[in-house]
């Protein structure tokens with residue numbers, strides 16, 4: 001449920017979980033309704049809540065915990081993993097965890113070195129995952145991917161991938177060339193043998209049979 005907050009200060013709304021009643025305050029715009037009353041921009045509120053793990057489905061607004069619990073129940077019903085309350089809390093924490101400003105700065109700094117702006121891909125063997133692993137400190141590859149996409153460029157692979165692709169290409173053309181050369185050598189050798197055979201047949205006379213070529 002989304003309710004307007006009346007009073008001074010910046011415009012806000014109060015969101016309450018329809019399952020457990022948990023409440024959160026969300027800054028939002030107000031839209032004018034007929035009759036002069038203004039109501040919170042519900043779409044905007046739901047969108048902002050979404051980034052905090054809240055879900056609105058079939059008319060019900062659920063907090064991140066209740067939404068995760070709902071997903072766990074569905075998984076359990078479908079015979080997939082059965083989650084304990086602890087798992088649910090962990091999953092919610094994982095889904096709603098955001099990098100701190102300090103972590104964001106570290107990621108951006110690492111991307112300056114790891115990402116090739118001109119080639120629009122990573123340098124060397126770097127990927128979102130290796131950047132996250134090098135930074136350590138609970139930094140997630142997903143955060144690196146977000147910041148990379150926002151400030152640097154697309155996930156265009158890396159130098160290593162490009163180099164391997166190029167090697168595969170030259171290996172194929174080398175192979176084709178090699179096959180042609182080999183064919184020439186074998187044909188020449190077969191021709192030489194045929195000539196020798198002819199020479200022997202001619203020396204032995206008609207009883208040796210036909211001339212080979």
Ligand SMILES: [Zn+2]
Pocket residue numbers: 017018019020021022062063064065066067
């Ligand atoms: Zn709830």
